[in-house]
Amino acid sequence: MDSQTAEDGTQPPNTSAANPTSKATPPAAQSAAPQGATHSDLPRNPGIALDLDWALGLEANTSAIERCCASLPGRRSVKKDYQAAWLLKAISLIDLTTLSGDDTEARVRRLCAKARQPVRADILSALGMDSLTTGAVCVYHDMIPAAVRALHGTQIPVAAVSTGFPAGLSPFHLRVEEIRESVRAGAKEIDIVISRRHVLSGNWQALYDEMKAFREACGDAHVKAILATGELGTLRNVARASMICMMAGADFIKTSTGKEGVNATLPVSLVMIRAIRDYYERTGFHVGYKPAGGISKAKDALVYLSLMKEELGNRWLQPDLFRFGASSLLGDIERQLEHHVTGAYSAGYRHPMA
Ligand SMILES: O=C[C@H](O)COP(=O)(O)O
Numbered sequence: 001m002d003s004q005t006a007e008d009g010t011q012p013p014n015t016s017a018a019n020p021t022s023k024a025t026p027p028a029a030q031s032a033a034p035q036g037a038t039h040s041d042l043p044r045n046p047g048i049a050l051d052l053d054w055a056l057g058l059e060a061n062t063s064a065i066e067r068c069c070a071s072l073p074g075r076r077s078v079k080k081d082y083q084a085a086w087l088l089k090a091i092s093l094i095d096l097t098t099l100s101g102d103d104t105e106a107r108v109r110r111l112c113a114k115a116r117q118p119v120r121a122d123i124l125s126a127l128g129m130d131s132l133t134t135g136a137v138c139v140y141h142d143m144i145p146a147a148v149r150a151l152h153g154t155q156i157p158v159a160a161v162s163t164g165f166p167a168g169l170s171p172f173h174l175r176v177e178e179i180r181e182s183v184r185a186g187a188k189e190i191d192i193v194i195s196r197r198h199v200l201s202g203n204w205q206a207l208y209d210e211m212k213a214f215r216e217a218c219g220d221a222h223v224k225a226i227l228a229t230g231e232l233g234t235l236r237n238v239a240r241a242s243m244i245c246m247m248a249g250a251d252f253i254k255t256s257t258g259k260e261g262v263n264a265t266l267p268v269s270l271v272m273i274r275a276i277r278d279y280y281e282r283t284g285f286h287v288g289y290k291p292a293g294g295i296s297k298a299k300d301a302l303v304y305l306s307l308m309k310e311e312l313g314n315r316w317l318q319p320d321l322f323r324f325g326a327s328s329l330l331g332d333i334e335r336q337l338e339h340h341v342t343g344a345y346s347a348g349y350r351h352p353m354a
Pocket residue numbers: 097099138256257258259292293294295296325326327328329
C-alpha cells in the first residue's frame with residue numbers, strides 16, 4: 001500500500017510548536033524533532049498511591065494481542081518521501097546505546113559524535129534539513145563522564161543504565177546509591193531495572209516500594225523503568241508490572257535491557273502502550289514508552305512508530321514520550337536514507353556506530 005494520503009493514519013508524525021511546519025517545507029524536513037529530548041512541556045508523572053484493585057484487574061488476551069500485532073506490519077506502510085520523513089523522526093527518538101563489557105572512552109566518544117551528527121551532512125541536506133540529533137546517548141555508569149564531555153554544547157542528554165543492570169540483583173542500598181552517583185556524574189536520565197522476582201512472586205507492594213525509592217533517588221533526572229519483559233512470564237504480568245511502575249512514578253516504561261533471551265516485541269509493546277493509555281486516561285499523567293533490544297532494522301522502527309501513533313497519537317511521537325533503545329538501528333536507517341537520496345545502497349560497514 002502506498003499510503004501518502006491523509007486518511008490511513010500513516011502520514012509523517014506531526015511536529016510540535018518547537019518545530020513549526022511550513023507547507024513549502026519538504027515532507028522529510030517536516031519530521032524534524034525538537035532537540036534536547038529531556039525537555040518537556042508536560043508535568044512529570046508524580047505517581048499515585050498503590051491501587052492494587054486496578055493493577056490486579058488488568059488482564060491480557062494473548063491470542064487477540066498476537067493476532068492484532070501480526071497484521072500490523074501489513075496494515076501500515078509508508079513510502080518514498082513520507083518514509084524518509086518517518087525515518088528522520090525515528091533517528092530523533094533513538095537512545096543511541098553502547099552497553100558492552102569492552103566499552104572504552106574512545107568508543108563512547110565516537111558514539112557521541114554519531115549522536116551529534118547521525119546522518120551524513122550531504123544526505124541530510126538533500127532531505128531539506130540542516131540539523132538532527134539522536135534523542136540521547138545511553139551508557140554504563142563508568143562511561144558517563146566521557147559521554148557528558150563529548151556531548152558538551154549540545155542538548156543531547158546522557159542516559160545511564162543503573163541498579164545493577166542488567167539483572168538488578170545487587171544489594172538494594174547499592175542500587176539506590178548507584179542511581180545517586182550516576183546523577184552526580186551528569187546523567188539526566190536513569191534506566192533502572194526492576195526486580196523480576198517481585199513480579200514473578202506477585203509481591204506488588206515490594207515492586208511499588210522499590211520503584212518509588214528509585215524514582216526518589218533520581219531527583220530531577222528522569223527515570224525509565226526496565227521491566228525485562230522476556231523474564232516476566234506472561235503478558236498479564238507485563239501489564240500489571242507496567243501499571244505498578246507508573247503508579248510509583250516512572251517517567252518511562254521500557255521493555256528490556258537488550259540482554260534477555262527475548263527483548264522488545266510487538267505484543268509486549270501493545271500491552272505496555274495500552275497500560276500507558278489506561279494510566280493517562282485515569283490520572284491525566286503522560287508516561288513515555290521505550291522499546292529496547294533487538295530493534296535494528298528501519299522497517300521495524302516504522303512499525304513501532306505506527307503502533308504508537310495508532311494507540312496513543314502524535315503527542316507520544318516526541319522524544320519526551322518515546323525512545324528506541326538501540327545500538328545498531330541508526331546504521332540501517334542511515335543506509336535507507338542514503339538509498340532514498342542516491343538510489344543506491346551502501347554497504348552496512350560504511351555506517352559504523354562507534
Ligand atoms: O537499551 C538498549 C539495548 O540494550 C540495546 O539493545 P540492542 O543492542 O539489541 O540494540
